[in-house]
Amino acid sequence: MTALNSFDIEGQNVIVTGGAMGIGLGIARRFVEGGANVLLVDRDENAVRIAADGLKGKGRSAWLAVDIGADDAGAQAVAKCVASFGSVTTLVNNAGIFPQVPMLEISPDVFDRVYRTNLRGLAFMSAAVGKQLVAQKTQGSIINIGSVDSVHPSMIGLAAYDASKGGVLMFTRSFALEMAVHGVRVNAVLPGGVTTEGTSRPLAGSKMTAEQMKEMMDHFTQTKIPMRRMGVPDDISGAVIFLASSAASYMTGASIVVDGGMLLA
Secondary structure, three states: OOOHHHHOOOOOEEEEEOOOOHHHHHHHHHHHHOOOEEEEEEOOHHHHHHHHHOOOOOOOEEEEEOOOOOOOHHHHHHHHHHHHHOOOOEEEEOOOOOOOOOOOOOOHHHHHHHHHHHHHHHHHHHHHHHHHHHHHOOOOEEEEEOOHHHOOOOOOOOHHHHHHHHHHHHHHHHHHHHHHHHOOEEEEEEEOOEOOOOOOOOOOOOOOOHHHHHHHHHHHHHHHOOOOOOEOHHHHHHHHHHHHOHHHOOOOOOEEEEOOOHHHO
């Protein structure tokens, strides 16, 4: 049996993208409570500042306002984490967008924006952190937040999102192979439906009202999720903390599905 202290994440220096709210903030909160230092990265400067200031625990927090799709976002995040905490040990690639637009109606600009955030931004943030870990000679961890849509579509209108999240899964496996020789583990968490600020309102591009959105989500929960409830950010945090800890020291290129049984249905 693995000793319980192998789940300890105290002293880690963590970058969490998309950390101003929702799953990202939930993950960051558990890291700080466990004694890790966390840099929240988000494009919303006011929201990410407030989120970082509100984190309480044994660890420290800092924030950086940058669009994850910017070419220098990775370099900025690494520099800020090193300046704030002395090094980088862990990256959680959580930032993502999910406009709901049928493929027959989506514009190239929206499609490119989804890919730039969900896949390109994730890949180059990983590369920037990977280079830093190699330079530090640190056996760190990179955790990518994919989706059940990485392996199975959940609804019409998410073709761009689904394609990007499928790419996240294959990027995770390929980059894990590349980084294994450096002692850097690269894994993914694939959430199902999770209630957050973003998912509680109609998706961008959707013509549904808030009432219609609620009716749809209630029906989805009762018919598509065997556990009959939506997830909450803490459901995802537990899997992320596990992958960041030494309890997962022999795992790389793996993906953990956290979906209440959704894929079974």
